[in-house]
Amino acid sequence: MIVEYIRYRIGRADAEEFEAAYGRAAASLAAAPQCVDYELSRCVDEPEWYVLRITWTSADDHLQGFRGGEHFAAFFSAIKPYVQQIEEMRHYERTAVRGAGSSVPSMYDWAGGIEALERLTETFYEQVLKDDLIGPLFAHMDPGHPKYVAMWLAEVFGGPSRYTHERGGYHHMLVQHLGKAITEPQRRRWVNLLMDAADVVGLPSDPEFRAAFASYIEWGTRLAFANSQPGARPPQQAPVPRWGWGVAPPYSPTS
Numbered sequence: 147m148i149v150e151y152i153r154y155r156i157g158r159a160d161a162e163e164f165e166a167a168y169g170r171a172a173a174s175l176a177a178a179p180q181c182v183d184y185e186l187s188r189c190v191d192e193p194e195w196y197v198l199r200i201t202w203t204s205a206d207d208h209l210q211g212f213r214g215g216e217h218f219a220a221f222f223s224a225i226k227p228y229v230q231q232i233e234e235m236r237h238y239e240r241t242a243v244r245g246a247g248s249s250v251p252s253m254y255d256w257a258g259g260i261e262a263l264e265r266l267t268e269t270f271y272e273q274v275l276k277d278d279l280i281g282p283l284f285a286h287m288d289p290g291h292p293k294y295v296a297m298w299l300a301e302v303f304g305g306p307s308r309y310t311h312e313r314g315g316y317h318h319m320l321v322q323h324l325g326k327a328i329t330e331p332q333r334r335r336w337v338n339l340l341m342d343a344a345d346v347v348g349l350p351s352d353p354e355f356r357a358a359f360a361s362y363i364e365w366g367t368r369l370a371f372a373n374s375q376p377g378a379r380p381p382q383q384a385p386v387p388r389w390g391w392g393v394a395p396p397y398s399p400t401s
């Protein structure tokens with residue numbers, strides 16, 4: 147991915163029409179498969195300055211694909227009157243220095259931290275061991291298993307990276323599922339028992355948390371199912387996945 151920044155200097159008298167023109171041009175960006183996202187911002191301190199940020203799938207995709215493609219003509223005709231007011235137009239490569247701030251709490255904090263996740267997994271595995279369909283899979287499970295899975299979930303949901311540093315990370319988790327030949331009814335039972343345990347231990351029940359939590363569990367169990375099948379050849383090394391709120395961050399009446 148590549149980020150293009152275009153800085154404009156637009157006289158106050160033209161600002162309204164400029165924004166309206168970009169409102170029209172945006173339809174072409176939205177329709178372009180080379181465009182990841184875009185945003186036009188206006189400077190607060192010196193309102194004649196605007197910055198347009200467009201993330202492209204690559205510089206080539208922008209320069210050859212978009213400019214040579216079907217959406218460019220409409221885009222260019224909307225913004226053409228302002229080309230002379232461009233002060234900078236460059237592609238920037240992302241560096242490793244990036245991340246999210248803490249304006250939105252992590253799912254780990256929202257859930258109640260490691261104590262809440264350990265309560266969840268203790269309760270869950272008590273039921274798992276009694277279960278006729280999946281109990282036998284866990285007959286020889288390590289007594290620390292509930293704590294290890296809580297540690298895994300903690301890391302996934304934005305808590306400390308302890309599973310990676312203390313337990314061997316993704317690879318260690320992966321090998322424990324290889325060859326287990328989990329069936330779809332077993333996968334579904336695992337999900338159902340975990341969701342029941344979430345209610346029993348009182349994990350937050352707001353729609354946003356539960357939707358994001360359930361989406362990770364659905365994704366993770368489907369991967370565990372696939373990786374456990376005979377002959378499966380999943381990647382041996384990968385980072386522990388990080389799961390966030392997705393399209394519905396926690397509800398705040400003030401936002």
Ligand code: HEM
Pocket residue numbers: 280283284286287288291294295298313318319322323326328332333336362363364365366367370371
């Ligand atoms: C989101 C889904 C899942 C997650 C996050 C998960 C997580 C884990 C982790 C972290 C371990 C290794 C624990 C350690 O460090 O020792 C593990 C092991 C294991 N998992 Fe899963 N798992 C998932 C789904 C499933 C499913 C669907 C099944 C079967 C129905 C399953 C069966 C097992 C078994 C049998 C072990 C080995 C337990 C032992 O003998 O100690 N897992 N899982």
